[in-house]
Amino acid sequence: MSIFNFFRAAARPSAVQAKERLQIVMAHERAGRTGPDYLPMLQQELLSVIAKYIDIDQNKVEVKLDRGGDCSTLELNIELPSRDAVKAPKDPGKPAAKPGDAKPVGGSANGKAGDKDDEDEDDSSEPVKLAAGGNALTNGGIKKRR
Amino acid sequence: MGKIIVMTSGKGGVGKTTSSAAFATGLALRGFKTVVIDFDVGLRNLDLVMGCERRVVFDFINVINGEAKLSQALIKDKRIENLYILPTSQTRDKDALTKEGVEKVLNELTKEFDYVLCDSPAGIERGALMSLYFADHAIIVTNPEVSSVRDSDRILGVLNSRSRRAEQGLEPVTQQLLLTRYDPERVERGEMLKVDDVLEILAIPLLGVIPESQAVLRASNVGMPVILDEASNAGQAYTDSVSRFLGEDVEHRFVTPQKKGLFSRLLRRTA
Ligand SMILES: Nc1ncnc2c1ncn2[C@@H]1O[C@H](COP(=O)(O)OP(=O)(O)OP(=O)(O)O)[C@@H](O)[C@H]1O
Ligand SMILES: [Mg+2]
Numbered sequence: 001m002s003i004f005n006f007f008r009a010a011a012r013p014s015a016v017q018a019k020e021r022l023q024i025v026m027a028h029e030r031a032g033r034t035g036p037d038y039l040p041m042l043q044q045e046l047l048s049v050i051a052k053y054i055d056i057d058q059n060k061v062e063v064k065l066d067r068g069g070d071c072s073t074l075e076l077n078i079e080l081p082s083r084d085a086v087k088a089p090k091d092p093g094k095p096a097a098k099p100g101d102a103k104p105v106g107g108s109a110n111g112k113a114g115d116k117d118d119e120d121e122d123d124s125s126e127p128v129k130l131a132a133g134g135n136a137l138t139n140g141g142i143k144k145r146r
Numbered sequence: 147m148g149k150i151i152v153m154t155s156g157k158g159g160v161g162k163t164t165s166s167a168a169f170a171t172g173l174a175l176r177g178f179k180t181v182v183i184d185f186d187v188g189l190r191n192l193d194l195v196m197g198c199e200r201r202v203v204f205d206f207i208n209v210i211n212g213e214a215k216l217s218q219a220l221i222k223d224k225r226i227e228n229l230y231i232l233p234t235s236q237t238r239d240k241d242a243l244t245k246e247g248v249e250k251v252l253n254e255l256t257k258e259f260d261y262v263l264c265d266s267p268a269g270i271e272r273g274a275l276m277s278l279y280f281a282d283h284a285i286i287v288t289n290p291e292v293s294s295v296r297d298s299d300r301i302l303g304v305l306n307s308r309s310r311r312a313e314q315g316l317e318p319v320t321q322q323l324l325l326t327r328y329d330p331e332r333v334e335r336g337e338m339l340k341v342d343d344v345l346e347i348l349a350i351p352l353l354g355v356i357p358e359s360q361a362v363l364r365a366s367n368v369g370m371p372v373i374l375d376e377a378s379n380a381g382q383a384y385t386d387s388v389s390r391f392l393g394e395d396v397e398h399r400f401v402t403p404q405k406k407g408l409f410s411r412l413l414r415r416t417a
Contacts, residue, residue: 019339025296
């Protein structure tokens with residue numbers, strides 16, 4: 001028995017995967033038939049909110065949508081510019097980023113919403129946190145329950 | 147008033163024309179005066195599958211444009227009483243199918259025929275839309291394969307929103323599934339979607355399961371609808387499907403692998 005046969009036997013039958021994939025994609029397509037999908041708009045508004053604080057380079061924004069069975073994930077990966085590009089927050093009561101606070105954010109591999117472990121608690125008013133090098137990738141996730 | 151049936155699928159090459167030829171022939175064999183129309187303007191093929199390609203003089207588009215009378219364009223089948231073919235144009239394109247033109251021809255046909263069967267082209271463009279617009283019944287031809295199932299669902303959505311019945315708020319177009327090119331052995335090996343999987347996803351009643359069969363190619367080679375090959379499993383499956391369409395309760399065959407007979411099993415053991 002070759003190693004390929006071994007993997008094949010261990011994997012689920014392809015027909016089972018076909019059914020699952022169809023059920024998921026079609027549930028979304030049927031939903032889309034009755035009303036406009038709000039995800040593109042949500043994505044745009046999110047980006048404009050972020051743009052209020054950071055000069056984001058549109059080419060360095062990666063938007064991924066993963067349509068799942070019970071929930072979909074909208075994942076925004078935004079490469080932050082160097083620190084001086086951070087705009088002062090509109091609210092004067094909230095302090096801007098200080099060098100000492102620099103800390104990586106959202107370091108998890110896939111950064112889905114719910115990966116709250118590495119979220120900062122005491123500095124929640126701070127608009128943006130930067131990694132030590134001045135550049136960081138934030139991973140934001142929004143889940144849409146069906 | 148005759149009923150209008152559309153054989154549709156969204157996806158191309160799944161067996162609409164094969165099924166249209168078989169169904170029209172089956173309905174005529176059951177005594178219903180039937181005409182089958184090729185809506186695949188520019189890609190005429192129903193004539194070949196029905197074996198009347200050498201008798202085409204005028205076509206559907208000529209009739210729509212008033213260049214020929216309907217009676218001149220209709221081709222009477224040589225084998226079967228009650229069966230007629232309305233071929234399409236090989237040179238025009240689908241823009242020739244105006245809603246008014248199609249309606250006029252269909253109105254004339256439903257006065258004379260019990261069943262008017264429309265063989266839809268692939269896609270969801272003009273040709274496909276025109277073939278389903280006036281339908282009373284839709285037969286959704288689907289292969290047990292992801293892209294075909296998804297496209298069938300798209301077509302169901304179109305039927306429910308853009309057919310005449312939908313637009314005018316009439317009784318919806320009835321919809322039945324014809325699952326073709328089914329290979330029970332691959333299903334058993336877990337390599338192909340099961341009938342039940344497809345039914346669960348599309349959620350429409352099952353009209354029939356047509357097995358993958360070499361008889362289909364043999365039949366089209368000679369211009370004979372496969373339903374006339376009574377010895378073939380595909381032919382028998384189409385005959386059963388026609389009976390179900392007419393409201394009869396017929397058990398589904400050819401959905402499980404053919405049991406090896408005792409004889410062949412004994413042979414195997416001694417071999
Ligand atoms: N049950 C079957 N078993 C084996 N081959 C089949 C079967 N049904 C159809 N075929 C083959 O599949 C091919 C496509 O069939 P057909 O022309 O009927 O499809 P179609 O849906 O009308 O295609 P199009 O979308 O181009 O109009 C043909 O070669 C035909 O012989
Ligand atoms: Mg065809």
